[in-house]
Every structure is written in structure tokens, then in C-alpha cells.
Amino acid sequence: MSLQADPHTSPGDFFDLLERSGYRWQARIDPAQVNNDFTVTQGTTVLAFHFKDGVIVAGDRRATAGSSIMYEHCDKVIPIDDYSLMAIAGVPATAFEMARVLTHNFEFFRRSQMQAMSGQGKIRALSRLLRENVGMAVQGLGVVSPIFATYDLQTRKPAIHFYDMLGADFQIRTHTSTGSGSPTIRGILEHEDLWGEKPLAERSESSAVTLAIRLLQTAAQFDSATGTARPEDEIFPTIGMITEGGYRFMNDQELADICKKSLKR
Numbered sequence: 001m002s003l004q005a006d007p008h009t010s011p012g013d014f015f016d017l018l019e020r021s022g023y024r025w026q027a028r029i030d031p032a033q034v035n036n037d038f039t040v041t042q043g044t045t046v047l048a049f050h051f052k053d054g055v056i057v058a059g060d061r062r063a064t065a066g067s068s069i070m071y072e073h074c075d076k077v078i079p080i081d082d083y084s085l086m087a088i089a090g091v092p093a094t095a096f097e098m099a100r101v102l103t104h105n106f107e108f109f110r111r112s113q114m115q116a117m118s119g120q121g122k123i124r125a126l127s128r129l130l131r132e133n134v135g136m137a138v139q140g141l142g143v144v145s146p147i148f149a150t151y152d153l154q155t156r157k158p159a160i161h162f163y164d165m166l167g168a169d170f171q172i173r174t175h176t177s178t179g180s181g182s183p184t185i186r187g188i189l190e191h192e193d194l195w196g197e198k199p200l201a202e203r204s205e206s207s208a209v210t211l212a213i214r215l216l217q218t219a220a221q222f223d224s225a226t227g228t229a230r231p232e233d234e235i236f237p238t239i240g241m242i243t244e245g246g247y248r249f250m251n252d253q254e255l256a257d258i259c260k261k262s263l264k265r
Contacts, residue, residue, distance in 0.1 A: 014105040015128065039066040043076050043095075044179030045219055045226045046087035048147045048172070049189060050201045051208035054158045054243035055149045057085045058212040060181070060220065061235060062227030063092060072227055077238045081106045082246045083151040084122060089179030090144035094136065098129045098144065119152030123161050123169055130167035145178045149242045158242050174200055181219030181226035188215055209239055209250065210262040217263060231259050 046059035059076035062069060077087045078099040086102070088095035105125055109117045117125075126148055133144065148161045148169075160172040174193050177185040192211065193200045203211070213229060216237045220228040229236050236255035241248050250258075 014108040015125075017108070018101075039068075040091055041065045041070050041093070042090060042225070043074050043092045044089045045177065045181030045185065045216065045223065046076050046089050046147055046179055047175070047177035047182070047185050047189070047212065047215060048087060048149050048160045049175035049193075049208070049212075050158065050160065050173075051203045051205065052201065053205055054151065054241055055160055056205075056208045056212055057087050057147065057149050057240045057242065058216060059087055059089075059238050060216045060227040060229075061237065062225065064225045067224075069227075072235055075238055077240045077249075079240075079247055080122075080148075081116075083116075083153065083242065085149045085240050085242055085247050086126070087147040087149070087178075088144060089146075089182075094133060095144045095146065098126070098133075098146070101129060102126060116153060118154055119150055119159060122150055123148065123159075126161075126163065127167040127169050130163055130165070134166060147176060147178060151242050151244060151246070156244070177215075179226070181216070181223040184219045184222050185215045188218065205241065206258075209258055212239055213237060213255075213259060213262050229255075229259050229263065231256050231263075 041063050042065070043063045046057070048055055048057045057077050061073050063071040063074040074092060076089070077085055078096070080086050080099060080102050086099055102125060106117050106122065109121070126146065130144065143165060145165070146163050148163070149158065151158045160176060161169045162172055162176045162178065163169050175189040177189065189200070216226065217229055220226040227235070234252060236252055236259060239250040239255065
């Protein structure tokens with residue numbers, strides 16, 4: 001199929017290319033087609049905070065549908081490009097599709113413009129996807145509450161942004177969390193930042209990872225939708241970091257060693 005370029009559109013606009021190619025983000029469905037007994041699978045809980053070298057992003061691994069545990073190995077922290085991670089709470093199917101579109105968007109821009117998209121461009125791209133998903137979200141079938149962490153190569157600084165259902169973004173200076181276990185986590189993070197041994201932004205990678213694991217473990221004590229770390233079953237939280245060198249995930253062996261030390265009573 002031949003596509004005619006729109007002279008009023010930037011050649012790096014991937015969303016315009018999708019529309020001209022026939023792709024449509026499903027904004028709503030016919031309520032009559034929805035089975036009232038249908039329960040959407042949800043994923044919680046995720047968090048992010050600044051530490052000395054950048055940003056740590058973490059999430060538990062449990063996905064639930066109502067009161068049922070559907071899956072204990074759900075990855076809720078998703079790489080978007082070499083310098084960006086998205087953490088999701090909400091409907092995994094919608095979030096994974098957003099992540100896929102964002103990944104292709106960033107790569108399309110890089111190849112067509114011969115440079116990486118700016119941090120602000122990345123932040124606006126996710127806002128647009130969330131706005132286009134409002135129809136599904138208000139019906140309770142596509143609600144996604146993401147955290148977006150990125151390292152801006154132009155400003156040489158890491159950033160955390162939190163989004164509401166309508167796509168409004170809020171830059172986070174210290175820490176944030178979303179999902180059903182987030183109230184517990186936000187309270188502890190605030191306490192740690194104000195009165196802990198060091199402010200969060202001054203903590204080492206090891207200290208930050210230990211705190212993230214303990215936060216998720218604590219949230220699981222008060223929220224049944226948040227899964228616990230179970231080293232004996234090789235179930236660990238997802239822990240990712242964004243630094244000047246890009247993103248990195250901790251592997252299971254690293255997490256097993258840290259859990260063994262940090263979860264002792």
C-alpha cells in the first residue's frame with residue numbers, strides 16, 4: 001500500500017503514520033457486547049524513586065481478576081527504549097499494547113529524524129495514548145495507571161512521571177507508587193525520605209534495591225492483590241534501574257541474594 005505524506009505533519013510523527021496505515025486505537029466498545037460476569041485481569045503494585053545514580057523502578061509479579069489470583073509471573077516493568085522504563089498498574093493487555101506502540105514510536109522517530117526523541121517528546125507520547133484510551137478506561141475495561149521513568153540525554157538527568165487516567169502527567173521529584181498496594185508504599189517512602197538514614201536521592205544502588213524489595217513485601221501484608229517475594233519458588237519482584245548508562249534489570253540470582261539478606265526478620 002502506498003502512503004502519501006502529509007505536508008503539515010512531521011515526518012517523525014509515528015501516530016499519524018499508524019492512522020494513515022489503518023490502525024485505530026480502540027476507544028470504546030459496545031456495552032451490549034460485554035458479559036456482565038466478565039472480570040478484567042489487573043496488575044498491581046509498582047513504584048519508582050530517585051536514588052544516587054538515577055531512578056529505581058519496581059513491581060510485584062501478581063496479576064488478579066477480582067478475588068482470584070491469575071498469574072504470579074507478570075512483568076509490570078517494561079523497557080520502552082534503551083533509556084526508558086514504564087511500570088504499569090491496571091489492565092496488562094492495554095498496558096502491553098501501549099508499550100509496544102511507544103517502542104515503535106521512539107524507534108521510528110530515531111530512524112526518521114536521525115536522533116533520539118527528547119524526554120519531553122517521550123512524555124507527551126504516553127499522554128496521547130492514555131487520552132485515546134479514555135473510552136475504554138471509563139468502562140472499566142482498559143484502565144492503566146503508568147509510571148514512566150527515563151534518562152534525558154539532552155539534560156543528562158533522570159526523570160519520573162506519573163499519569164492519571166486522562167493522560168495528564170506529573171513530574172515526580174522524589175518518589176511515587178500506584179496500584180492497590182500503593183498507599184502503604186507511599187507512606188513508607190515519605191517517611192524514609194524525610195527521616196530515614198539518608199534522603200532517597202542520596203542512597204546507593206544496594207540500599208535502594210533493598211528498600212524496594214522490602215516496600216513490596218510490606219505492601220503484600222496489607223493488600224491481597226500484591227504478590228510476595230517467594231525465593232523458595234523462584235518468585236521475585238521486578239527491579240529495574242535507569243541511569244546514565246541506560247536501563248538495567250536485576251537478574252534472579254542477584255535478587256535471590258538480596259532477598260536472602262533483606263527479608264530476614
